[in-house]
Amino acid sequence: MRKGWTLLLACVMTMTIVSGCGSDNTDGNGSAATDLPNVVKNNASASAGAQKVKLVLWHYYEKDIEDFVKKFNESQDEVEVTPNFVPFSDFKKQLTIGLSAGNLPDLVLVDNSDVAAFAAMGLFEDITDKVNAWADKDQFFEGPMKSGIYEGKNYSLPFVSNCLGLFYNKELLDQAGVNPPQTWDELKTTAKVLTKDGVHGFATSLLKGEEGTFNFYPWLIAAGGSPEKLNSPEAASAVDFLSGLLEDGSMSKEVINIGMSDIEKQFAAGKVAMMVNGPWQTTSIEKDNPELDFGIALIPQGKQNASVLGGENIGMIQGKNKEAAWKFISWALSADSVRSYEEVSGAFPPRKDVAADKKYTEDPSLKVWMEQMESAMPRGPHAKWPELSTALSTAVQAVLTGAASTTDALAEAQATVDEIMK
Amino acid sequence: MSFQNIDVMTLNLPHKEFVGLGNYKGLFADPLLGTSLYNTLYYTVFSIAIQFVIGFMLALFFNKNFVLSKKVRGLILIPWMIPATITALVFKYMFSASGGIVDQILMDLHITGGPVEWLLHPVSAMWSLILTNSWIGVPFTMIMLLTGLTTIPSELYESASIDGASRWGKLRHITLPLLRPSIEAVLILGFISTFKVFDLVYVMTKGGPVDATETLSTLSYKLSFSEFNFSQGAAVANILFAILFVVSLAYLKLVKEDEVM
Numbered sequence: 001m002r003k004g005w006t007l008l009l010a011c012v013m014t015m016t017i018v019s020g021c022g023s024d025n026t027d028g029n030g031s032a033a034t035d036l037p038n039v040v041k042n043n044a045s046a047s048a049g050a051q052k053v054k055l056v057l058w059h060y061y062e063k064d065i066e067d068f069v070k071k072f073n074e075s076q077d078e079v080e081v082t083p084n085f086v087p088f089s090d091f092k093k094q095l096t097i098g099l100s101a102g103n104l105p106d107l108v109l110v111d112n113s114d115v116a117a118f119a120a121m122g123l124f125e126d127i128t129d130k131v132n133a134w135a136d137k138d139q140f141f142e143g144p145m146k147s148g149i150y151e152g153k154n155y156s157l158p159f160v161s162n163c164l165g166l167f168y169n170k171e172l173l174d175q176a177g178v179n180p181p182q183t184w185d186e187l188k189t190t191a192k193v194l195t196k197d198g199v200h201g202f203a204t205s206l207l208k209g210e211e212g213t214f215n216f217y218p219w220l221i222a223a224g225g226s227p228e229k230l231n232s233p234e235a236a237s238a239v240d241f242l243s244g245l246l247e248d249g250s251m252s253k254e255v256i257n258i259g260m261s262d263i264e265k266q267f268a269a270g271k272v273a274m275m276v277n278g279p280w281q282t283t284s285i286e287k288d289n290p291e292l293d294f295g296i297a298l299i300p301q302g303k304q305n306a307s308v309l310g311g312e313n314i315g316m317i318q319g320k321n322k323e324a325a326w327k328f329i330s331w332a333l334s335a336d337s338v339r340s341y342e343e344v345s346g347a348f349p350p351r352k353d354v355a356a357d358k359k360y361t362e363d364p365s366l367k368v369w370m371e372q373m374e375s376a377m378p379r380g381p382h383a384k385w386p387e388l389s390t391a392l393s394t395a396v397q398a399v400l401t402g403a404a405s406t407t408d409a410l411a412e413a414q415a416t417v418d419e420i421m422k
Numbered sequence: 423m424s425f426q427n428i429d430v431m432t433l434n435l436p437h438k439e440f441v442g443l444g445n446y447k448g449l450f451a452d453p454l455l456g457t458s459l460y461n462t463l464y465y466t467v468f469s470i471a472i473q474f475v476i477g478f479m480l481a482l483f484f485n486k487n488f489v490l491s492k493k494v495r496g497l498i499l500i501p502w503m504i505p506a507t508i509t510a511l512v513f514k515y516m517f518s519a520s521g522g523i524v525d526q527i528l529m530d531l532h533i534t535g536g537p538v539e540w541l542l543h544p545v546s547a548m549w550s551l552i553l554t555n556s557w558i559g560v561p562f563t564m565i566m567l568l569t570g571l572t573t574i575p576s577e578l579y580e581s582a583s584i585d586g587a588s589r590w591g592k593l594r595h596i597t598l599p600l601l602r603p604s605i606e607a608v609l610i611l612g613f614i615s616t617f618k619v620f621d622l623v624y625v626m627t628k629g630g631p632v633d634a635t636e637t638l639s640t641l642s643y644k645l646s647f648s649e650f651n652f653s654q655g656a657a658v659a660n661i662l663f664a665i666l667f668v669v670s671l672a673y674l675k676l677v678k679e680d681e682v683m
Contacts, residue, residue, distance in 0.1 A: 096652075252520060253542045387651065394632060
């Protein structure tokens, strides 16, 4: 019998590993705990015994954010912000674990579609009064601004914005003697003409999950559809249009299993003539294939012009040092700071005054991007957006793989939506 | 956790609502749980079967003493030591529909007319995962069985030869019965490690196309960390645990019977 118990114990231990989050839990908390000194009195600081407030910022950016934060730290001597990198794939997990365990940073830069969910969880401080008292609040574009609002209250402000646009390979289009398509019909014919010799005319990632939803969103909105009413003829026409591109062979079936960066690689290699992708891919394309001559156009329009809004919002964690955190936020989002950061990062400003800079009105591709931004719609905002997103991308996949008819797939997705909305 | 109602709305409340079996009811009402369970079983049974057959043959082969047998045996272990995520990435490219080497070879040999597009169809995506998993699992099976084989005294085979036993007879009446504990261990351990598959699926298909390769562990992850439905995610993990627990108990019972024998 004793032997039996030992084995049993071994099995149970295996199981603890199986459940996964158990082991990750301790990991995350362990590193988080050491990183999070809240308010530390720093008497050694030169400014005559002044107390320097220390804040921690979580982000999943490149190194450029560190230089940015350094500028803030040097600009004044009351608040010191330390940026901490958390990988994007772990970001949501770390925040939710931190929330239940009480180990959180003071500031976070989060994907704008997650703001509502985190606000509902009680992660963010309500900053409505701060925002209302701020003279700059009207300078933000409507779409990005809306992404930071949940139930009428401001929980975060847009820091960086982006949207999807159409990239096209100039050489391939010239050879075929076609122009960048402006409507869905033109896209269909152009993509077909461009599809030959192992080149696919068009690609957009329709991966399962948020990435697929993100890329499907422009088509849904352009068709006049809405994520809240998926069993509409408009939503069906968007799905049917994309599955039509698959049937024509203009788009590889592989789009359901590859992400946006994989599509960028194929575009850079000249295997895809046109793709829908984000502005952050521009540098990657230039790096992967410096020879490639490509242009940017608006996503072909259906009933209306549409794109999807991406980007990060900056928010402060509830119950932390509100005054100091607001000091950083208002500095980071001032016209000058936004300008200096967009300069190095290549991201788009969420502010109208910065977007009015010559750089954005004169550079031909940036001009297109700015125009596309105007029709970029935020996803949600809804606390259960992630759930809705899964339902939507699964429905699109079901149609594209032929597992279900458009009507059935969308009706099923609608059932999930109804469940969430009730 | 699985008996409470924890999602985005309630995560930060001090007292979580107790919902009893509500989460389980919700899960059982969702066809996705059944699909995932079926997928996981399908994946496990076929992976184990393939691994076992190939592993067993290799074990018999390497049990013979020939030049290099020890060294090659060591080399064969390599697939098992590579982190699963890396294997998954490599196989994802090999099975890729545009320029993947598997499709290319099959077409060059004129076995298939066009690309199979392994990861893009429900059944072939599942088989891609099974084949990948077998590639990882074969060495493990082989080494476990090989260890078992070396414990069988060679005198038994010698006396059997004297009695005029055929090769097949020796395998059937000496090797298999004496190897039984090893075989059981391999099957159960294999079952446990295969049943909780996560990284392979997550990297290669993310549970797609549609839900064709959604397994219990990816479903649990998706519910908890993509949809923030923590209590249902925990409920799925518990179901996974319960199944493996039962399997372990069955194994213990088997071991006990062996001891009595």
